[in-house]
Every structure is written in structure tokens, then in C-alpha cells.
Amino acid sequence: MKNKKPNxxxxxxxxxxxxxxxxxxxxxxxxxxxxxxxKVGYSSIEAWGxxxxxxxxxxxxxxxxxxxxxxxxHFKNTKLQMLLRGKNLVGYKKFDDSIISLFxxxxxxxxxxxYRIFDALNDVNNIKSSINFxxxxxxxxxxxMCYTTSPVHNEKYWLNKAKEIESLGAKSxxxxxxxxxxxxxxxxxLVKKLKKNLKIPLYLHTHSTTGLSDATxxxxxxxxxxxxxxSISSFSNLYAHTATESFISMIYDNDENPYDMNLLTEISDxxxxxxQNYTExxxxxxxxxxxxxxNQVPGGMLSILxxxxxxxxxxxxxxxxxxxxxxxxxxxxxxxxxxxxxxxLGAQALMNVLDEKRYKTxxxxxxxxxxxxxxxxxxxxxxxxxxxxxxxxxxxxxxxKISIKxxxxxxxxxxxxxxxxxxxxxxxxxxxxxxxxxxxxxxYLAKSSNKSDDVxxxxxxxxxxxxxx
Numbered sequence: 001m002k003n004k005k006p007n008x009x010x011x012x013x014x015x016x017x018x019x020x021x022x023x024x025x026x027x028x029x030x031x032x033x034x035x036x037x038x039k040v041g042y043s044s045i046e047a048w049g050x051x052x053x054x055x056x057x058x059x060x061x062x063x064x065x066x067x068x069x070x071x072x073x074h075f076k077n078t079k080l081q082m083l084l085r086g087k088n089l090v091g092y093k094k095f096d097d098s099i100i101s102l103f104x105x106x107x108x109x110x111x112x113x114x115y116r117i118f119d120a121l122n123d124v125n126n127i128k129s130s131i132n133f134x135x136x137x138x139x140x141x142x143x144x145m146c147y148t149t150s151p152v153h154n155e156k157y158w159l160n161k162a163k164e165i166e167s168l169g170a171k172s173x174x175x176x177x178x179x180x181x182x183x184x185x186x187x188x189x190l191v192k193k194l195k196k197n198l199k200i201p202l203y204l205h206t207h208s209t210t211g212l213s214d215a216t217x218x219x220x221x222x223x224x225x226x227x228x229x230x231s232i233s234s235f236s237n238l239y240a241h242t243a244t245e246s247f248i249s250m251i252y253d254n255d256e257n258p259y260d261m262n263l264l265t266e267i268s269d270x271x272x273x274x275x276q277n278y279t280e281x282x283x284x285x286x287x288x289x290x291x292x293x294x295n296q297v298p299g300g301m302l303s304i305l306x307x308x309x310x311x312x313x314x315x316x317x318x319x320x321x322x323x324x325x326x327x328x329x330x331x332x333x334x335x336x337x338x339x340x341x342x343x344x345l346g347a348q349a350l351m352n353v354l355d356e357k358r359y360k361t362x363x364x365x366x367x368x369x370x371x372x373x374x375x376x377x378x379x380x381x382x383x384x385x386x387x388x389x390x391x392x393x394x395x396x397x398x399x400x401k402i403s404i405k406x407x408x409x410x411x412x413x414x415x416x417x418x419x420x421x422x423x424x425x426x427x428x429x430x431x432x433x434x435x436x437x438x439x440x441x442x443x444y445l446a447k448s449s450n451k452s453d454d455v456x457x458x459x460x461x462x463x464x465x466x467x468x469x
Contacts, residue, residue, distance in 0.1 A: 003221060003222060003224065003251075004224065005221075005251055005252070006220075006221055006225050006226055006227050006228045006251075007042075007043030007044075007226065007227045007228075008042050008043060008227070008228055008229075008230055008244065008247070008248070009042060009043055009044045009045070009046055009081060009203070009205075009227060009228070009229045009230070010037065010040070010042045010044075010045050010046065010230065010231065010232065010244060011046050011229050011230065011231040011240075011241055012231050012232045012235045012271060013025075013030060013037075013045060013046065013047040013048075013052075013071075014046040014047055014048060014049065014050055014052055014082075014083065015046060015050060015083070015205075015229075015231070015240070015241065015469075016231035016232065016235035016236070016240050016241065017235060018050055018051050018052065019207065019238075019239040019240040019241070020235055020238060020239060020240050020275075020282065020283070021275065021278040021281040021282060022055075022281040023050075023051045023052055023055040023059075024055065024059060024060070024278050024281045025274065025278065026060055026062070027056075027060075027062055027066075027067045027070060029274045029277070031070065031074070032270065033266075033267055033270040033271070034070075034071070034074035034075065035074055036263060036266060036267050036270075037075075037078070037267060038074060038075045038076060038077050038078050039077070039260075039263060040078075040259065040260070040263060040264065040267070041258060041259060042078050043078075043079065043227055044078060044079040044080065044081040044113075044114050045071075045075060045078050045079070045080060045081060046081045046082070046083065046116075046229070047068075047071050047075075047080050047081065047082070048064070048067070048068055048071070048080065048081075048082040048083075048107075048112060049082030049083035049084055049090055049116075050082075050083040050090070050339075050469050051339075051469070052064065052067075053090040053435070053436075054090065054091070054435070054436050054439060057432060057436055057439040057440060057442075057443050058436070058439045061443065061446060063428075063429075063432070063443070064432070065106070065110060065428040065429075065431075065432070068080075068107070068110045068111060068112070069110055069111075071111060072110055072111030075111070079113040079114055079140075080111045080112050080113055080114070081112070081113070081114035081115075081116065082107065082112045082114070082115055082116070083116050083118070083469060084104075084115050084116065084117045084118070084130055085118060085119070085120070085339060085340075085469070086117055086118060086119040086126040086127040086130055087100065087119075087126045087127075087129070087130070088126075088339075088340065089103050089435060090435060091435045091436065092339070092340045092343070094126075094373075094374075095434070095435075096401070096402065096403070096404075097129045097133075098403070098404055099404060099407075099431075099434060100129055100130055100133060101129075101133050102404065102427060102431065103431055104130065104133040104134055104137060105133075105137065106427055106428055106431065108134075108137040108139055110428075112139070113139045113140060114139065114140040114142055114172075115130065115134045115139060115140065115141055115142060116142045116144055116174050116176070116203075116205075117130045117131060117134070117141060117142060117143060117144055117170075118144035118145075118146055118174075118176055118338070118469070119144075119146070119375055120146065120335065120336060120338050120339060120340055120341040120342075120374065120375070121335055121336070121341065121374060121375040121376060121377065121378065122145060122146055122161055122336065122378065123374075123375030123376045124143075124161070124164045124165060124168060125375065125376070126374075126375045127143060127144070127165075127168070128168050131143060131168050131169055131170050132168075132169065135169055135171070140171045140172055141169065141170050141171050141172075142170060142171065142172045142173065142174050142203065143165035143166070143168060143170030143172075143173055143174070144165075144173070144174040144175075144176045145158060145161050145162060145165070145173070145174070145175055145176065146176050146178065146336040146338050147175055147176060147177040147178075147181060147182050147206075147336075148179070148181060148296065148334070148336040148337070149181050149296070150329075150334035150378075150379065151334065151379070152333070152334055152378050152379040153334065153378065155189070155190060155193070157378075158175075158190060158194075159193060159194065159197060162194055162197070162198060163197065163198070166198055166199065166200055170200060171200060171201075172200050172201040172202070172203060172226075172227075173194070173198060173200055173201070173202050173203065174202075174203040174204070174205055175187075175190070175191075175194075175202070175203070175204050175205065175206075176205045176338075177204075177205060177206035177207065177216075178205075178207060178336075178337075178338050178469060179207065179209060179210075179292055179296060179337065180206055180207040180208060180209040180210040180211075180212055180213055180292060181210065181292065181293065181296065182206055182212070182216050183212060183216065184212060184215040184216045184218070184219040185219065187204070187206075187216045187219050187220050187223070188219040188220070188222060188223045189223075191204070191219075191220050191223035191224065191225050192223045192224070195223065195224045195225075201226040201227065202225050202226050202227070203225070203226065203227040203228075203229070204216075204217065204220045204225050204227070204228055204229065205229040205241075206229075206241070206242075207239065207240065207241055208236070208237045208238060208239070208240055208241055208242060209238070209239055209285075209288070209289050209292050210288060210289060210290060210292045210293050211288035211290070213241060213242045214242050214246065214247075214250070217230075217242050217247055217250075218247075218250055218251075221250075221251055228242075228247060229241060230242050230243065230244040230246075230247045231243065231244060232244050232245070232264065232267055232268050232271055233245050233246065233264075233268045234268045234269070234271040234272035234275060235271050235275065238283070238285050238286075239283055239285060244264060245261065245264050245265075245268070248261075248264075291322075295322060295323075295325065295326045296326060296329070296337060297322060297325045297326070297337070301337070301342050301346055304346075305321055305346055305349075305350060306318055308350065309321065309350075312354070314354065317353045317354070320353045321349055321350065321353045324349040324352050324353055324358075325337075325345060325346065325349045328345050328348055328349055328352070329345060330382075331381065331382040331385050332345070332369060332370060332377060332381055332382075332385070333377035333378055333379030333380055333381050334378055334379040335369070335377060335378065338469050339469040340365070340374070341369065341374070343365075344363070344365045344366055344369050344374075345366075347363050347365070347366070348362070348363055348366040351363065359385060359388050362388070362389065367389055370385065370386065370389045371389060404430075404434075407430065407433060407434045408424045408430055409424075410433075411423065411424040411429075411430060411433040411440075412424040414433075414441060415444070418445060418448075420444060420445065420448035421448060423444055429444070
């Protein structure tokens with residue numbers, strides 16, 4: 001008996017370009033091929049969320065909601081999918097449930113039908129409200145497990161976590177292997193047991209960084225996974241994912257293949273040409289990063305830290321930095337390295353190395369992480385670190401305590417003070433302001449003055465801008 005063929009989600013518009021060209025692809029480079037993508041027969045197109053939202057405002061001088069409206073217009077046959085960071089939405093801090101509800105309502109109105117909802121610490125309390133709001137809108141609430149390896153992340157942990165997510169009312173479950181750590185045979189056994197124990201569909205998302213993704217995806221197919229994520233060949237492999245055409249060729253014989261390979265070639269050719277316009281944003285990776293299996297430091301995260309050391313004329317500290325990140329991860333209970341935990345640990349590692357003394361200087365975000373402000377830590381925190389943190393009680397601003405009305409009044413005042421249109425009247429414009437205040441200010445000032453080349457403000461907060469999700 002042949003295995004049931006999994007559905008395929010195409011990633012090029014979101015994670016494919018996020019992984020390879022730092023999410024810099026302009027909407028205008030996507031539009032010419034959208035109708036072709038809609039004809040392929042994908043189960044969904046991951047097109048929004050993750051870092052695409054703030055990069056539109058921060059670097060591209062685009063409104064992310066306008067991009068989504070364009071997608072909704074072109075995708076008539078294919079479901080639109082987004083990545084949502086639970087209580088962080090598409091930002092880096094927790095937001096009140098009223099804001100989460102407002103965001104999901106507007107995302108649904110503008111075409112998103114599948115919401116991949118994750119929490120960096122795999123704390124289900126941080127994804128519960130998002131799942132409920134997506135269910136209220138009648139869409140696919142996809143609870144997500146951020147895969148990692150450690151002494152506390154064993155098979156039993158993942159099986160229990162999956163049941164927790166299903167019990168929240170999630171309509172599907174995703175294994176999100178952002179660092180390419182899921183080994184093929186481990187994946188086979190995990191998928192087999194998850195399929196036996198769950199009633200909801202199972203999705204797999206893994207990256208090519210360690211060279212395992214092709215084999216891991218194939219073993220997941222053999223184990224009965226329901227959906228596999230791939231990216232069109234011209235935006236595949238390296239930090240990204242298994243190539244769409246390659247995976248199709250693995251699971252279908254030529255005479256039974258339902259996908260038009262000529263159409264996929266046309267799509268790949270389009271993105272091949274587009275990619276040439278963004279070479280300055282390409283990472284340094286040229287092959288497989290096997291060190292990821294050892295130190296679990298995502299390559300993209302490391303490249304940003306390497307640049308920061310170069311800017312500080314401290315490139316000699318690179319090895320110490322690489323060694324420090326897994327040590328900090330152990331100290332804070334083996335948290336997965338994914339947004340925002342990856343940025344928090346990376347920034348703290350940089351401080352430790354530059355100070356030449358561990359935890360001499362503590363970032364506010366790191367203190368909040370240790371104190372449980374970001375969620376429940378999976379393992380035990382180092383006792384010495386806990387004592388150190390107790391002396392640093394100052395916390396970052398908690399957006400979860402700020403009401404929508406307060407944000408709206410503040411945004412309205414900004415518009416009036418700068419004599420521009422009152423953008424606070426629009427819910428989507430207001431959400432831009434709530435999620436990324438400084439970037440939104442720059443965007444709307446530039447929009448009102450028709451200055452399309454205005455420089456967008458730099459990242460606030462962690463002092464480390466790289467997205468691992």
C-alpha cells in the first residue's frame with residue numbers, strides 16, 4: 001500500500017526570502033508571479049507574518065496590510081498562511097488579548113486562513129488566546145512546537161506538548177524545526193507516534209541549514225505526515241528549505257505527478273531573476289553548517305553577531321561568542337533559539353564576551369526572560385544566575401497593560417502634532433503603530449510627505465536585529 005501523499009505549503013513569499021535575503025523582497029517583485037503560484041495546487045502559501053511585517057515598515061517603506069490585500073486579490077484557489085508569535089503577534093513584546101483579537105480579526109478580513117501560532121519557549125499559555133481568536137474567525141488555528149534538542153527535550157516532552165496544544169482547540173499541529181536539528185529517523189518515529197496520538201492534521205517545517213531537511217522531509221512522508229513545507233528551488237537550501245520541485249520528485253513518479261513542473265520552472269525562473277537584485281543581503285553560508293548540530297547557534301544569527309563584532313573591531317572574540325551562546329542557553333534552562341529568545345540570548349552573549357566577565361552586564365530582556373516574563377522556562381535555571389538576576393529587578397515596558405484606546409489617543413496626537421492625516425481612524429494603521437511605534441511614525445511621516453526614499457528607523461530593544469523564525 002502506497003503512502004498517502006502530503007499536501008505542500010510554499011514558503012518563498014515569507015520564510016524562503018526571510019531565510020536567504022533578510023526579508024527584503026519588495027511586493028512589486030512578487031506581484032508578476034502571484035497568479036502562477038495560485039495555479040500550482042499548493043495547500044497553502046505562507047505569505048505573511050514572521051519578519052515580513054516589520055521589514056515592510058522598517059526597510060521597504062511599505063504597509064504590510066497593503067501587501068496582504070494584494071495577496072488576497074490574487075490568490076483565489078490557494079489558502080493564505082501566516083506565522084504568528086503568540087502573545088507577541090509579529091513583534092517582540094507581549095500584547096493584551098484585546099490587541100491580539102483586533103489583529104486576528106483584521107488579518108482574517110484581509111485573507112489569512114491558516115495561522116501558524118508559536119511561542120519561543122513552547123509555553124502553551126502564550127498561544128492559547130491566539131488559538132481561541134482564530135477559531136472564533138472560523139479559520140485554521142495551527143498550534144506549533146518549536147523543535148530543539150537538549151536534556152529536557154525528549155520524545156516524551158514533544159508528545160505531551162502536542163496533546164496540550166490539541167487540548168487548547170488547535171485545528172492542526174506544526175513541528176517547527178527552525179534550525180534544521182530534526183534528524184530523519186528521529187522525525188520518522190516522532191511523526192508516527194504523533195499521528196497515532198492526535199486527531200488533528202500534522203504539518204512539518206524544517207530548514208536546510210544542517211543538510212538534513214531532504215531526508216527528514218522524506219522520512220516524515222513515509223511516517224504519514226499530512227503537510228510538508230518547501231520553497232521554490234531558486235529560493236531553497238542553505239539557510240532556507242527543501243526545494244519544492246525536489247520534494248515533489250521524491251514522492252511522485254513522473255506518470256502520477258499532479259503538479260505542472262513546467263509551471264514550477266517558470267515560477268523558479270522568476271524568483272531566480274528577482275534574487276539577483278538582493279545579493280547584498282545574502283548570508284555568507286555556501287554549503288552546510290554542520291556546527292549547528294553541535295552548538296545550535298543559527299547561522300543567520302551568528303552572521304549578524306559576527307558583523308557586530310567587526311563593527312566594534314573585536315572580530316578576535318568570535319570563537320568566544322560562539323562558545324558562549326550554548327553556555328547561556330544551558331544556564332537559562334535550554335530555551336529554543338527562535339524569535340525573540342534567540343535575540344535575547346545573542347545580545348546577552350555579546351555583552352558577556354565584550355565585558356570578558358559572565359553576566360557583569362544584564363540586558364533588561366534577559367532579566368525578564370529569567371524571571372519568567374516571556375513564559376515558562378523548559379528546564380532548570382542556573383542558581384548563581386538566579387541570584388544575579390534578583391539584583392536586577394527593573395523590567396521592560398509591558399505592552400500587555402496598555403489598552404487599545406491609549407495607543408489610539410497617542411497615535412492620534414502624533415498625527416495632529418505633525419499635521420498629517422489622522423491614521424488612527426484605521427484599525428490596520430493603528431495596529432502598525434501599536435506593534436512598531438517608531439517604524440510606523442517614520443513610515444506615516446514619509447507617506448504624508450511623499451518621500452518614498454526616507455530612511456526607516458533602526459531596530460529598538462535588543463540591539464540585535466535578526467529574525468530566527
